[in-house]
Amino acid sequence: xxxxxxxxxxxxxxxxxxxxxxxxxxxxxxxxxxxxxxxxxxxxxxxxxxxxxxxxxxxxxxxxxxxxxxxxxxxxxxxxxxxxxxxxxxxxxxxxxxxxxxxxxxxxxxxxxxxxxxxxxxxxxxxxxxxxxxxxxxxxxxxxxxxxxxxxxxxxxxxxxxxxxxxxxxxxxxxxxxxxxxxxxxxxxxxxxxxxxxxxxxxxxxxxxxxxxxxxxxxxxxxxxxxxxxxxxxxxxxxxxxxxxxxxxxxxxxxxxxxxxxxxxxxxxxxxxxxxxxxxxxxxxxxxxxxxxxxxxxxxxxxxxxxxxxxxxxxxxxxxxxxxxxxxxxxxxxxxxxxxxxxxxxxxxxxxxxxxxxxxxxxxxxxxxxxxxxxxxxxxxxxxxxxxxxxxxxxxxxxxxxxxxxxxxxxxxxxxxxxxxxxxxxxxxxxxxxxxxxxxxxxxxxxxxxxxxxxxxx
Ligand SMILES: Cc1cc2nc3c(=O)[nH]c(=O)nc-3n(C[C@H](O)[C@H](O)[C@H](O)COP(=O)(O)OP(=O)(O)OC[C@H]3O[C@@H](n4cnc5c(N)ncnc54)[C@H](O)[C@@H]3O)c2cc1C
Numbered sequence: 001x002x003x004x005x006x007x008x009x010x011x012x013x014x015x016x017x018x019x020x021x022x023x024x025x026x027x028x029x030x031x032x033x034x035x036x037x038x039x040x041x042x043x044x045x046x047x048x049x050x051x052x053x054x055x056x057x058x059x060x061x062x063x064x065x066x067x068x069x070x071x072x073x074x075x076x077x078x079x080x081x082x083x084x085x086x087x088x089x090x091x092x093x094x095x096x097x098x099x100x101x102x103x104x105x106x107x108x109x110x111x112x113x114x115x116x117x118x119x120x121x122x123x124x125x126x127x128x129x130x131x132x133x134x135x136x137x138x139x140x141x142x143x144x145x146x147x148x149x150x151x152x153x154x155x156x157x158x159x160x161x162x163x164x165x166x167x168x169x170x171x172x173x174x175x176x177x178x179x180x181x182x183x184x185x186x187x188x189x190x191x192x193x194x195x196x197x198x199x200x201x202x203x204x205x206x207x208x209x210x211x212x213x214x215x216x217x218x219x220x221x222x223x224x225x226x227x228x229x230x231x232x233x234x235x236x237x238x239x240x241x242x243x244x245x246x247x248x249x250x251x252x253x254x255x256x257x258x259x260x261x262x263x264x265x266x267x268x269x270x271x272x273x274x275x276x277x278x279x280x281x282x283x284x285x286x287x288x289x290x291x292x293x294x295x296x297x298x299x300x301x302x303x304x305x306x307x308x309x310x311x312x313x314x315x316x317x318x319x320x321x322x323x324x325x326x327x328x329x330x331x332x333x334x335x336x337x338x339x340x341x342x343x344x345x346x347x348x349x350x351x352x353x354x355x356x357x358x359x360x361x362x363x364x365x366x367x368x369x370x371x372x373x374x375x376x377x378x379x380x381x382x383x384x385x386x387x388x389x390x391x392x393x394x395x396x397x398x399x400x401x402x403x404x405x406x407x408x409x410x411x412x413x414x415x416x417x418x419x420x421x422x423x424x425x426x427x428x429x430x431x432x433x434x435x436x437x438x439x440x441x442x443x444x445x446x447x448x449x450x451x452x453x454x455x456x457x458x
Pocket of ligand 1: 015016017018019020021038039040041051052053055056058059060061062063141142143144172173174175178202288290311312313314320321322323324325326327328329
């Protein structure tokens with residue numbers, strides 16, 4: 001048994017060494033003598049996929065704000081990714097985005113994102129977090145329960161029968177968090193969850209990337225109108241492409257060779273199907289399903305144990321189409337650092353103070369993701385969220401105009417990209433200058449024909 005109190009040193013334990021757990025550990029490292037990050041997986045020394053993060057085998061992008069914040073924490077991270085083969089993508093200039101019935105106009109956007117496999121990004125972030133003072137990562141360590149003393153969680157029970165005691169325990173085990181089930185067993189409340197159904201299926205394949213002068217993009221994203229089906233070809237180190245196909249509401253891409261290609265061919269631009277058919281395949285097609293966006297409302301709980309936090313996807317897991325999950329973990333880490341700077345982690349007010357602070361960026365992401373999805377008629381908002389309310393319909397109608405305008409106006413395309421990447425407030429969508437430009441440009445684009453909008457991130 002490891003005893004934090006007996007040693008007189010302050011120890012935090014994080015369960016889960018994926019992007020959520022790593023972001024949490026980075027914030028904790030400044031305030032605890034020791035931060036132990038446990039993961040049930042063998043953690044590879046190389047940038048490889050692992051069992052505990054199956055979604056890493058699908059297209060993953062960091063949003064502009066997440067990327068900028070990570071670079072601020074770890075200067076040189078972007079350069080190290082590029083050195084290892086990541087491709088710098090200026091989404092406005094280098095991204096071919098065919099959504100809403102036509103391609104978005106090319107524009108120079110204000111941010112560039114080193115684009116690579118999720119495994120390479122996690123590998124570099126993990127190395128930097130592990131080198132922070134006091135941080136250690138312990139692989140092959142499965143948490144099976146929590147230990148409590150009075151109203152406080154004081155330790156993590158591990159599969160081998162040992163107990164890891166700590167002054168603060170952070171659950172970053174993802175959407176399927178088992179800690180949420182352990183809480184009621186210990187007499188605490190389970191958080192209520194809000195849910196918006198999307199039933200998206202992802203099918204992905206990695207193929208070899210060779211230079212081809214006919215391709216005028218570094219990243220391509222194509223969506224049907226309305227956006228029921230999507231396809232992305234995104235560069236990875238290697239050099240490789242990851243091709244990911246997505247279908248909403250049960251219209252899932254098949255994971256067999258012919259079905260995968262046919263699904264890509266059903267998209268309104270041939271570029272994704274061309275990448276598949278013209279490239280050498282480097283592996284099997286893999287499939288992943290996400291039933292809903294889910295937000296566990298920990299910020300509304302009355303009976304939270306001291307010494308224990310949910311974090312990352314354990315709190316909020318969003319429709320991945322918007323590419324927000326890792327950035328959410330980054331923003332939650334900023335919230336954790338700010339809370340630790342004001343309230344000692346041992347204080348009774350600490351847990352609620354963190355949950356309230358983290359709820360602000362989460363609410364913004366939730367609004368953006370579910371607002372887009374609720375414009376699709378099949379989307380259902382559970383727990384009182386409705387797809388038919390007036391504000392959602394109005395927003396949907398306006399966003400159809402924005403989409404049309406982005407096909408002819410660089411200003412609209414650039415502003416929309418910056419909002420999607422969280423580098424500009426969503427309020428920028430309705431600034432007088434933007435509304436004027438949207439109305440004028442959407443007339444130019446002939447956008448009277450109905451279009452749908454989900455605001456995906458290519
Ligand atoms: C198909 C798909 C595509 C996505 N695309 C994007 C994208 O483009 N951009 C983006 O930002 N986000 C994307 N996401 C979301 C992103 O993957 C997550 O938000 C991100 O990984 C942070 O999650 P997390 O660390 O909280 O949980 P997870 O990534 O789920 O990690 C949980 C960790 O906990 C460990 N663990 C679980 N149980 C135990 C236990 N009992 N004991 C010890 N360890 C345990 C696991 O091994 C794992 O390492 C996507 C998600 C999916 C499903």
